[in-house]
Amino acid sequence: MQAATIHHQPRLRHRLPPTTAAPSRRPTSIRMSLRDDGPSLAIVGVTGAVGQEFLSVLSDRDFPYSSIRMLASRRSAGRRFTFEEREYVIEELTPDSFDGVDVALFSAGGSVSRELGPVAAAKGAVVVDNSSAFRMVPGVPLVIPEVNPEAMDGVRIGKGAIVANPNCSTIICLMAATPLHRVAKVTRMVVDTYQAASGAGAAAMEELELQTREVLEGKKPTCKIFSQQYAFNLFSHNSALQSNGYNEEEMKLVNETRKIWSDNDIKVTPTCIRVPVMRAHAESIKLQFEKPLDENTAREILSNAAGLVVIDDRATNSFPTPLKVSNKDDIAVGRIRRDLSMDGDYGLSIFVCGDQIRKGAALNAVQIAEMLL
Amino acid sequence: MQAATIHHQPRLRHRLPPTTAAPSRRPTSIRMSLRDDGPSLAIVGVTGAVGQEFLSVLSDRDFPYSSIRMLASRRSAGRRFTFEEREYVIEELTPDSFDGVDVALFSAGGSVSRELGPVAAAKGAVVVDNSSAFRMVPGVPLVIPEVNPEAMDGVRIGKGAIVANPNCSTIICLMAATPLHRVAKVTRMVVDTYQAASGAGAAAMEELELQTREVLEGKKPTCKIFSQQYAFNLFSHNSALQSNGYNEEEMKLVNETRKIWSDNDIKVTPTCIRVPVMRAHAESIKLQFEKPLDENTAREILSNAAGLVVIDDRATNSFPTPLKVSNKDDIAVGRIRRDLSMDGDYGLSIFVCGDQIRKGAALNAVQIAEMLL
Structure with a gap:
């Protein structure tokens, strides 16, 4: 070569x-x-x-x-x-x-x-x-x-x-959830997303940038890709709503997870929200397990998983952000903590960021x- | 007068x-x-x-x-x-x-x-x-x-x-959750926040605006109030982390909910995130109930609750956003749907926005x- x-x-x-x-x-x-x-x-x-x-x-x-x-x-x-x-x-x-x-x-x-x-x-x-x-x-x-x-x-x-x-949200979620799933078997996931403009394409990124300039200049923002102001705002994902009240983006997370994990029993409840960020998604994920898994073991597992980087320093309040992963290959995971609303070690809360265009x-x-x- | x-x-x-x-x-x-x-x-x-x-x-x-x-x-x-x-x-x-x-x-x-x-x-x-x-x-x-x-x-x-x-996140959450709690008794809440700059004061709002201008002009953003770039980014809430891995903002939601509802058994698991929005918070809330409560009854209850406005039109993808509630008194609630990860009508998912400075x-x-x- x-x-x-x-x-x-x-x-x-x-x-x-x-x-x-x-x-x-x-x-x-x-x-x-x-x-x-x-x-x-x-x-x-x-x-x-x-x-x-x-x-x-x-x-x-x-x-x-x-x-x-x-x-x-x-x-x-x-x-x-x-x-x-x-x-x-x-x-x-x-x-x-x-x-x-x-x-x-x-x-x-x-x-x-x-x-x-x-x-x-x-x-x-x-x-x-x-x-x-x-x-x-x-x-x-x-x-x-x-x-x-x-x-x-x-x-x-x-x-x-x-x-x-798979859909970007699914990939980013499962990159972090799967290493834990393999050890403790996830039975239910609550996923709340903070999704970047890039998921709607380059034109959406340009619209976010244009709108931001317009708002700062006191002008009416241009809304072509999205039906409402995106700059300094956020909104429920713009995909169509199903009769069950979930939108298509959310149902992708549900259905694709089942297919990828070959597990039709896994329960997933997503809420997909677009935030004024350019190219990396964030996801707050709560995992419920069949077997107990404490947070230190989870951190160790995630630290050794391919394609993941753990950013989880409580002392300096250093955790994943969209900017930290922009243009990066690895998915970042942090805020790894026992779910204090669940008894024992059957629940974990994590916060994950990944470049939407890349991984x-x-x-x-x-x-x-x-x-x- | x-x-x-x-x-x-x-x-x-x-x-x-x-x-x-x-x-x-x-x-x-x-x-x-x-x-x-x-x-x-x-x-x-x-x-x-x-x-x-x-x-x-x-x-x-x-x-x-x-x-x-x-x-x-x-x-x-x-x-x-x-x-x-x-x-x-x-x-x-x-x-x-x-x-x-x-x-x-x-x-x-x-x-x-x-x-x-x-x-x-x-x-x-x-x-x-x-x-x-x-x-x-x-x-x-x-x-x-x-x-x-x-x-x-x-x-x-x-x-x-x-x-x-109470703390802003608690007020906005409980304005929407309480009418449902009165009818079906909430036993567990998962709360993911999308918090505006205003919660950190007027200087934080000014910093977000300044940083946004700087980023658009290709300059290095000024980071005085927050330790990292806020424009076109988001990050875990900047309050101190407790030994349990939750930050102070999150523990306010846990502890204040217990005091306000006079219910020390209520389980709350929050994740608090700052997003580049000026003055209104959004919160994705999953409620688990002791008694069944279907989504239509929930929508009816919320429509009749004081200080709340329901924005929940699936056909037009019209739901609460921070801009829709900015400078408004009412808390907006939408995305009202049965939690598809739970059996029967014991779980509901809602999306809530409220002006952080006002209500x-x-x-x-x-x-x-x-x-x-």
Whole structure:
């Protein structure tokens, strides 16, 4: 593999002005991963927030590839950009886009996935789909590599398939809950989310930034993506409400947890709220266990779990925040404490933060693709 | 009572530029409430966010008074401002400030309350204290007028006393939970908060605004009130952590609920988080009941409860938000739904928003004072 300095600056990448947020882990000098023996890739929805992050993550992880097709809607077709020192032209997404593709990373919305995911799979590609289109379809693996890698059994390059990437809130929740579940068996979870703008796409992040400027200038905020003011406000998740009073985002947490844990008895009661934060979600999670699990043992378990970092210093009031995990791979967990409303050690309360675009979407999808190598 | 147009613009009042938030209910023309047969008042901490709101609420509610002493630290003494067409000079707070005072509204922090609250009470004033200093002292009434008015029995003008105003999070939570508790008896509450800057005072609101401007301009945010970036971020409440892993703000919710409901068996597990919102808190609350209570009955009960407004339209995704309740008296409740993680009708999930400065502090204190009239 050739080492080279690259200038990875895909266009359309959303950037807020610098903050005190932890800097991206992206190195200034990384190795190119273009190699003849790598799989051929396709990125579907390459101009979106997650599409752009697919490229960053592939670069960061030296994901090997022999070629990449950069696919988007007709509107973006023909635009050029440089990735790992090569110039690419964005191609219009069509059913023919998948000829010869080994792995297709989809993040262009549910309707595109529903239409073209099966086409790509029929042509022999392994589709890793970031939409909700196939998550609950029986037989489609719904995978968090650290949580249920066994769901990938039988999926391999050269044999067309669809693999679903779970919803961001589910991934972030289960990254922290699963290591404890394995030891003490979770019977019920109460999950309250503090969700970032990025979950609604790059345009939502831009709207939050624009609205904030407008409010500070005394102007009426522009509400296009969301129906109400987002700046200096928060609101119940904008997905549709079901007849049971839970919205779709909440039901994803319920149903995806059951599928990923292969446990239809697990009880989950989520409340999903959008807060004016850019790209990392926070979740307050209360776990009830079948077997006792004290907080020190839990902290030890979480400290040793893959993909997790424990930030839990009571003396300095240092706990996970969205900024601490922005542009980071690891999910942060803290506020680990015995649930004082429950008897004995059958309940724990934790607070979890994770980058919504990275582990909540692009990183998890690329990790799934890595399982094929 | 004389009707008059006034220009109530106390100095130091924190104002964000206009937003799409609901306008204040303050009328442009209100009646003066200066009258010889009203009680003599003292406002302790008149330059603070809550102190300023005391004045607004007294005005809005035509609270009768024969005089008002405007009290603050030496730093602010001598400053002048107009309230209800009269000019006032801010006086330095001393033990002598309470001679002849009938009702003293305190909001100048716990140490001021601890030092001068008992002095004022000894001089015959009824102290309504917004700090946490006396809340858990046995014999000191801890009062939400809609919830436990009976705690005020025996407190009257002319007989010195201290009455404690509960913490903002407790008031907002119990305003919504109590009507349901009366019918079905709450046995356990899970409370996750989304708390505004105002709970940390006017300077915290100003810091959030300043930081937001700085971040948008690409500058390093100023962190004086809080130790970390607040703009476009959120963090675990900045109060001190107890040995049980809960912070002081959370333990207030636990302990104050027990005192206000006169129920030492009630189990509460809170997680308190600060979000970048200006002046209204949100709380996601899961209630477990001793007796069954279905969601329609709950909605009916809440619709008829004093001080509450139900905003719960699933078809239009219309629910409470901080902006909808900012500068409003009522607590808003919505997302009323059966807890799908519990069997039968023994669990409900609700989402509540309330103005932290108003019902969470100043309004509740003035309502307590009104019980003395």
